[in-house]
Amino acid sequence: MDLTLPIEAPFSLQSVLRSHGWVQLAPFSAETPYEAFTYTDQLAHGARVTFWTVQSVEEGVHVAVKGEVNTLEEAEIRAKLTRMLDLERDLAPFYTIAEQEPKLSYMAERARGRILRSATLFEDIVKTIMTTNTAWSGTIRMVQALVDLYGRSLAEDPTRHAFPTPAELAAPDVETLRRQAKLGYRAPYVSELARRVDSGELDLHALETSDLPTPLLRKQLLAIKGVGAYAAANLLMLIGRTDYIPIDSYALKVVSDEFHDGRPVKPADVEAAFERFGEWKGMAFWFWDYDGEE
DNA sequence: GGTAGACCTGGACGC
DNA sequence: GCGTCCAGGTCTACC
Numbered sequence: 006m007d008l009t010l011p012i013e014a015p016f017s018l019q020s021v022l023r024s025h026g027w028v029q030l031a032p033f034s035a036e037t038p039y040e041a042f043t044y045t046d047q048l049a050h051g052a053r054v055t056f057w058t059v060q061s062v063e064e065g066v067h068v069a070v071k072g073e074v075n076t077l078e079e080a081e082i083r084a085k086l087t088r089m090l091d092l093e094r095d096l097a098p099f100y101t102i103a104e105q106e107p108k109l110s111y112m113a114e115r116a117r118g119r120i121l122r123s124a125t126l127f128e129d130i131v132k133t134i135m136t137t138n139t140a141w142s143g144t145i146r147m148v149q150a151l152v153d154l155y156g157r158s159l160a161e162d163p164t165r166h167a168f169p170t171p172a173e174l175a176a177p178d179v180e181t182l183r184r185q186a187k188l189g190y191r192a193p194y195v196s197e198l199a200r201r202v203d204s205g206e207l208d209l210h211a212l213e214t215s216d217l218p219t220p221l222l223r224k225q226l227l228a229i230k231g232v233g234a235y236a237a238a239n240l241l242m243l244i245g246r247t248d249y250i251p252i253d254s255y256a257l258k259v260v261s262d263e264f265h266d267g268r269p270v271k272p273a274d275v276e277a278a279f280e281r282f283g284e285w286k287g288m289a290f291w292f293w294d295y296d297g298e299e
Numbered sequence: 300g301g302t303a304g305a306c307c308t309g310g311a312c313g314c
Numbered sequence: 315g316c317g318t319c320c321a322g323g324t325c326t327a328c329c
Contacts, residue, residue, distance in 0.1 A: 141322065
């Protein structure tokens, strides 16, 4: 079936897909220049696996779904795409600030600022843990392994798999996760997270929709094993809280090159570079035109 | 609250 | 081929 998700301007599907590396991770699939993407998803309603092809149209985005879906399933797909394409983020206040800064002034014109997310916060947390202390190629490999090994397959094409649910990742023991998916020391982190979410002990929907102040939300994220300062800030960015900067070795490098002539910098220097943007400093860091190509 | 050391894996690099 | 280093960090023990 086909459905259209109407989206008000400014919006650019390509800008969302280019917002970070998530589109390169399974079960996403896309080719540069990222004008469309596909995604394999296991629906909560009926637990059926569906395959979507999403592309930009004049009114918003068009979604082609393999097979027929009922009304509840269609509503779920619309809700998930709204999350994935970050459609509820209000960028107007940030655009007002950004147009005063030459390194950010491109944003409104190019409809940048929306950050690609997975269908669920659970998937985003697992993927974020997979980015820590590894090369990007390692992140791609580990996420692909989790999807291929534990995600339910698409009936029409068994080579395609959805991202595993918390129950599906809680099922294998830690040693199996470590050995089969080659997660290394991250295996117990993923296992514990999956078990806590599956049992209801950790309510990620409540966390995501909470109106708690950002420092308290950050504290809840830091309580998840495997989520440290960088990962928590990254996840806060994904759920629309932009007042922390995900400081990793990449951040240290780009800030060093941009503001300190390549001299070594510390996390405090990264904070200082964007402090003037207040609650938007994570956005300013994330979308700063470091290489002058925007 | 701050810091040193250990931690899985796999690719890059030097020999 | 083989050994070493380290990559888009985090945890634990210790001070």
